[in-house]
Amino acid sequence: MKHHFSSRAASAKRSTIRELLKLTEQPDIISFGGGLPAPETFPHMELAKIAEKLLREESSNVLQYGTTEGSRTLRAEVGKWLAAQGISVSIHEQLVTTASQQGLDLICKAFFDPGDVVFCGLPTYLGAVQAFTLFQVTKIGVPLEDDGMDIDELESRIVVAQREGKKMKGIYTIPDFQNPSGITMSLEKRRQLLEVARAYDLLIFEDNPYGHLRFAGEPIPSIFSMDDEGRTIMLLTFSKVLSAGLRLAVMVARGDLMDVLVRVKQPTDLCTSKLTQMLAARYMQEYGLEKHLAAIRPIYREKKEAMIAALERHMPDEEGLHWTNPDGGLFVWVWLPEGIDTEEMLPRAIASKVAYVPGASSYVDGDGQNTMRLSFSLCTPDQIDEGIRRLAHVVTETIEARKIGARS
Amino acid sequence: MKHHFSSRAASAKRSTIRELLKLTEQPDIISFGGGLPAPETFPHMELAKIAEKLLREESSNVLQYGTTEGSRTLRAEVGKWLAAQGISVSIHEQLVTTASQQGLDLICKAFFDPGDVVFCGLPTYLGAVQAFTLFQVTKIGVPLEDDGMDIDELESRIVVAQREGKKMKGIYTIPDFQNPSGITMSLEKRRQLLEVARAYDLLIFEDNPYGHLRFAGEPIPSIFSMDDEGRTIMLLTFSKVLSAGLRLAVMVARGDLMDVLVRVKQPTDLCTSKLTQMLAARYMQEYGLEKHLAAIRPIYREKKEAMIAALERHMPDEEGLHWTNPDGGLFVWVWLPEGIDTEEMLPRAIASKVAYVPGASSYVDGDGQNTMRLSFSLCTPDQIDEGIRRLAHVVTETIEARKIGARS
Numbered sequence: 072m073k074h075h076f077s078s079r080a081a082s083a084k085r086s087t088i089r090e091l092l093k094l095t096e097q098p099d100i101i102s103f104g105g106g107l108p109a110p111e112t113f114p115h116m117e118l119a120k121i122a123e124k125l126l127r128e129e130s131s132n133v134l135q136y137g138t139t140e141g142s143r144t145l146r147a148e149v150g151k152w153l154a155a156q157g158i159s160v161s162i163h164e165q166l167v168t169t170a171s172q173q174g175l176d177l178i179c180k181a182f183f184d185p186g187d188v189v190f191c192g193l194p195t196y197l198g199a200v201q202a203f204t205l206f207q208v209t210k211i212g213v214p215l216e217d218d219g220m221d222i223d224e225l226e227s228r229i230v231v232a233q234r235e236g237k238k239m240k241g242i243y244t245i246p247d248f249q250n251p252s253g254i255t256m257s258l259e260k261r262r263q264l265l266e267v268a269r270a271y272d273l274l275i276f277e278d279n280p281y282g283h284l285r286f287a288g289e290p291i292p293s294i295f296s297m298d299d300e301g302r303t304i305m306l307l308t309f310s311k312v313l314s315a316g317l318r319l320a321v322m323v324a325r326g327d328l329m330d331v332l333v334r335v336k337q338p339t340d341l342c343t344s345k346l347t348q349m350l351a352a353r354y355m356q357e358y359g360l361e362k363h364l365a366a367i368r369p370i371y372r373e374k375k376e377a378m379i380a381a382l383e384r385h386m387p388d389e390e391g392l393h394w395t396n397p398d399g400g401l402f403v404w405v406w407l408p409e410g411i412d413t414e415e416m417l418p419r420a421i422a423s424k425v426a427y428v429p430g431a432s433s434y435v436d437g438d439g440q441n442t443m444r445l446s447f448s449l450c451t452p453d454q455i456d457e458g459i460r461r462l463a464h465v466v467t468e469t470i471e472a473r474k475i476g477a478r479s
Numbered sequence: 480m481k482h483h484f485s486s487r488a489a490s491a492k493r494s495t496i497r498e499l500l501k502l503t504e505q506p507d508i509i510s511f512g513g514g515l516p517a518p519e520t521f522p523h524m525e526l527a528k529i530a531e532k533l534l535r536e537e538s539s540n541v542l543q544y545g546t547t548e549g550s551r552t553l554r555a556e557v558g559k560w561l562a563a564q565g566i567s568v569s570i571h572e573q574l575v576t577t578a579s580q581q582g583l584d585l586i587c588k589a590f591f592d593p594g595d596v597v598f599c600g601l602p603t604y605l606g607a608v609q610a611f612t613l614f615q616v617t618k619i620g621v622p623l624e625d626d627g628m629d630i631d632e633l634e635s636r637i638v639v640a641q642r643e644g645k646k647m648k649g650i651y652t653i654p655d656f657q658n659p660s661g662i663t664m665s666l667e668k669r670r671q672l673l674e675v676a677r678a679y680d681l682l683i684f685e686d687n688p689y690g691h692l693r694f695a696g697e698p699i700p701s702i703f704s705m706d707d708e709g710r711t712i713m714l715l716t717f718s719k720v721l722s723a724g725l726r727l728a729v730m731v732a733r734g735d736l737m738d739v740l741v742r743v744k745q746p747t748d749l750c751t752s753k754l755t756q757m758l759a760a761r762y763m764q765e766y767g768l769e770k771h772l773a774a775i776r777p778i779y780r781e782k783k784e785a786m787i788a789a790l791e792r793h794m795p796d797e798e799g800l801h802w803t804n805p806d807g808g809l810f811v812w813v814w815l816p817e818g819i820d821t822e823e824m825l826p827r828a829i830a831s832k833v834a835y836v837p838g839a840s841s842y843v844d845g846d847g848q849n850t851m852r853l854s855f856s857l858c859t860p861d862q863i864d865e866g867i868r869r870l871a872h873v874v875t876e877t878i879e880a881r882k883i884g885a886r887s
Contacts, residue, residue: 072710072735075648075682080589083742107544115538123531130523134722136515169577169726172749180613181488201746205588240483274483302480314542316753318577327480334491338609340748341580345724347752 079185082204086197086432094421101458102426103445106250106401108311109374110449112367114354118314121353125346137345139337141167141321145352149307149321152360158296160323166332169343171280171308171320173336175199178276178304179206180335181328182240188232189276191243192220194404194433194442196250196278199243209237210435219256220244222263229271241274242267246294247282248400251433251444255398261294268302274328275303281400283312283364286372288398301325304332309351311401312364317347371401377452378403378445381459387467391441401448404430406441408470413443416469425461487593490612494605494840502829509866510834511853514658514809516719517782518857520775522762526722529761533754545753547745549575549729553760557715557729560768566704568731574740577751579688579716579728581744583607586684586712587614588743589736590648596640597684599651600628602812602841602850604658604686607651617645618843627664628652630671637679649682650675654702655690656808659841659852663806666699673702676710682736683711689808691720691772694780696806709733712740717759719809720772725755779809785860786811786853789867795875799849809856812838814849816878821851824877833869 096102125133140146146162153160168174175198183189185207191199193212203210211232213225225242232239242264246256256264268275277294295305301324308320322332354360379396382403386392391408405427407413413429420426430442445462447455504510533541548554554570561568576582583606591597593615599607601620611618619640621633633650640647650672654664664672676683685702703713709732716728730740762768787804790811794800799816813835815821821837828834838850855863 072682073739075590076739077588077590077592077595079592080739080743083588083739083746085742085745105544110539110543113538113542115534115542118538118542119531119534122534123527126523126527126530130521130526131518132724134521134523134526134724135518136513136718136723169748173747176747180485180491182483182485184485184487187485198746198749205743205746274480310544314754315544316540316542318748318750318752330493331481331484331488331491334493335488335613337493338491338606338613339581339584340577340726341606342726344726344752344755346722346755 079205079207082207083201100421100424100426101450101454101461103447103450103458104426104428105449106446108315108401108448109370112370113314114358114363117354117358118350121350121357125349125353129349133346133349135345137342137348139333139342141165141343142345142348142352145348146321148352148355152355155361158293164323164325164329166322166324166329166336167343167348168320168322168336169340170310170318171278171306172198172202173339174306174320174322175202177322177332177335177339179203179208180339181331182274183208184238186238188237188239189241189243190225190228190239191435192245192249192252193436194251194430194439195243195435196245197433199278200433200435212435215249215252215254217254219246219254219260220264222260222267225264226267229267233271239271239273241276243276243278244294245278245280247279247291248284248397248402250280250400251402251428251430252404253395253397253400253402254404255291258291261291261297265294265298269300273302277303277305279305280308280311284368284371284401285399286368286375295323301328304328312360313351313354317350319343319347319351371399371448373452374447374450374455375403377455378447378459381456384456385460385463387463387470389470392466401446403445403447405443405445407443407466409441410473411469412440414440416465419469420462420465423461423465425458425465427462487613487615490615491609508829508832508834509858509862509869511855511858511866512834512836513857514854516723516809516856517778520778521722522766522771525762525766526758529758529765533757533761537757541754541757543753545750545756547741547750549573549751550753550756550760553756554729556760556763560763563769566701572731572733572737574730574732574737574744575751575756576728576730576744577748578718578726579686579714580606580610581747582714582728582730583610585730585740585743585747587611587616588747589739590682591616592646594646596645596647597649597651598633598636599843600653600657600660601844602659602838602847603651603843604653605841607686608841608843620843623657623660623662625662627654627662627668628672630668630675633672634675637675641679647679647681649684651684651686652702653686653688655687655699656692656805656810658688658808659810659836659838660812661803661805661808661810662812663699669699669702669705673706677708681710685711685713687713688716688719692776692779692809693807694776694783703731709736712736720768721759721762725758727751727755727759779807779856781860782855782858782863783811785863786855786867789864792864793868793871795871795878797878800874809854811853811855813851813853815851815874817849818881819877820848822848824873827877828870828873831869831873833866833873835870
């Protein structure tokens with residue numbers, strides 16, 4: 072039946088890495104692979120109470136179809152929450168989505184014809200790459216620096232694409248504790264990014280799943296909040312701050328941009344679950360999301376600190392071997408010496424009972440072979456130390472083997 | 480910002496009918512408009528108990544990401560349920576979707592390039608029309624007869640499309656109690672449809688949201704169960720048999736067809752909510768879906784009988800005025816005399832405190848102006864009688880006004 076596949080479906084491949092990582096679900100493997108939130112952060116007893124009450128007392132609401140735009144109650148709560156952060160957004164500037172991955176799907180549908188260009192980080196979020204790829208979008212990567220996307224490089228790549236007559240639509244960025252690198256974009260670069268977007272009339276897709284999981288340093292304003300032209304679409308999700316299993320997020324955009332997103336969501340899934348929407352809305356009303364965030368940030372901070380300490384303790388002192396030290400989120404990014412291929416190394420790591428995500432799939436230019444993503448969220452500090460010890464052993468062996476190979 | 484819209488987004492319009500029907504949410508209007516399940520059929524007390532227990536005891540499962548394929552527990556339960564109906568489907572032949580509207584989105588993604596052809600009923604489900612339109616699919620309508628799609632007409636339209644060099648992909652059909660018409664396809668026509676699909680190498684997209692809501696007559700085997708070549712994809716949903724608010728459905732397909740659907744779901748929304756999946760799975764395990772269906776079918780039967788009786792009681796005896804009398808589902812379809820436009824008539828109906836869905840938007844060939852869809856699911860038998868009385872009055876007036884107009 073393969074002759075019936077669409078041309079776009081040919082591009083949608085099962086990830087071999089993902090298949091390999093399925094092996095790492097064995098209990099004796101310490102996995103830094105999955106980008107999952109720490110389950111001990113889920114306020115499950117509170118959600119149990121809310122769910123029971125909602126289903127008992129409001130079933131003809133929560134078990135019925137809702138509007139495409141989403142629950143007004145939820146949007147009002149999100150509006151109040153954002154207002155407290157200095158971001159003014161009406162309920163009409165919000166679209167509830169079936170998590171932020173759907174937000175990316177809707178962005179592709181609303182703005183991208185095949186061949187249109189999106190600019191993104193090198194590296195960037197694999198799920199975004201997959202969404203853009205499915206819609207046959209041309210992805211142009213821009214290197215990241217310690218303080219976010221290299222804006223000069225962005226501009227020069229825009230100029231080249233323009234010269235080549237490409238239709239450029241926007242820039243995809245995760246400014247806070249980026250997935251996969253953990254890098255945060257500085258305030259100055261956010262300003263510059265907005266200037267470039269204005270100069271070349273581009274949209275900005277600001278994916279913000281981790282911004283509220285800051286456990287060190289001072290918050291930096293979102294690009295959306297600094298944009299007075301309404302060319303930024305911000306994706307906020309409940310996946311990391313409340314629960315990933317609800318599949319619940321809110322897209323924020325103004326004017327025409329919001330209107331077209333609503334129009335393309337309707338044929339996509341009609342509406343997001345009323346039950347999951349009302350679970351989040353009642354949680355915000357009865358318990359408060361900020362209070363919850365204040366309780367869970369130290370959990371992530373402790374894990375991150377354990378990982379950085381373990382890397383410092385166990386990793387060999389080698390030229391080119393270094394890592395990020397994020398102020399929030401779930402991920403540490405590691406560069407190994409040039410020539411080491413983390414995809415090739417993964418089976419050896421798994422044999423040593425430790426797992427990670429090789430970085431190359433997060434690079435749209437085919438680079439990144441010597442990088443890897445480590446997630447600290449699912450392990451205890453002790454497991455993190457032991458896992459990094461195992462990984463450092465594999466890394467050391469791989470580096471040594473390469474030196475011997477180079478000599479012979 | 481409209482110049483940034485994709486060419487497909489230009490086709491995604493807000494439905495003016497849908498906006499008009501929003502007005503009908505006032506309590507004094509009797510609405511036969513929405514295609515919503517009857518809320519009194521939701522087993523909310525049982526779901527409240529299950530939800531409370533799941534969130535209390537299995538939160539690190541139900542509040543976490545799941546696999547793209549869906550919960551194995553749910554797929555195992557659906558497999559057992561289908562086996563009891565004589566349909567053998569392994570868990571690997573099932574994909575859990577965020578309701579069947581997402582199933583249609585995935586079908587478009589997997590199989591349709593712009594301009595590819597799908598055949599569908601005249602009329603057919605509006606949400607399917609919208610999904611196909613968003614993906615720039617060419618929709619060719621085939622008239623329905625009392626026993627389903629006119630297979631001779633289907634074949635002659637296939638021949639024409641073939642002659643015109645069009646790339647034909649498949650046939651979209653709702654064989655049981657079709658939305659919007661309530662028409663059921665006969666066993667003989669199901670066989671013929673499969674023969675035609677085989678002869679011209681087409682896929683069959685069998686949308687089956689109402690098949691289990693049969694309240695009269697004998698069940699007819701699904702096309703999927705009669706297909707020994709694996710060219711049929713069946714969409715089953717929990718929306719009408721358990722709850723629409725869960726946004727939960729299962730697509731059933733074999734071999735390569737299932738594989739490509741999984742691959743395009745991943746970038747679409749990663750996975751469907753684990754919480755809603757486990758709610759349905761535990762409900763099936765602890766209470767049984769068949770038992771629930773046996774309890775809710777009489778509710779729909781009573782409402783349908785009330786509507787048919789009211790139509791017979793109140794509607795004028797006019798040439799060309801007739802309706803379907805379905806054996807299941809939620810809908811009765813009404814044909815008014817030629818020349819009456821139900822879209823034009825709707826504001827007068829709303830002024831008389833009754834609402835329906837004009838039929839034209841369900842016709843992909845621009846026809847159907849004199850048709851309307853009546854849903855009996857949200858009203859009591861008394862409300863149905865009163866609503867049809869009001870509607871009959873508007874219809875009578877409209878017919879009389881037209882006669883006077885024709886004479887003058």
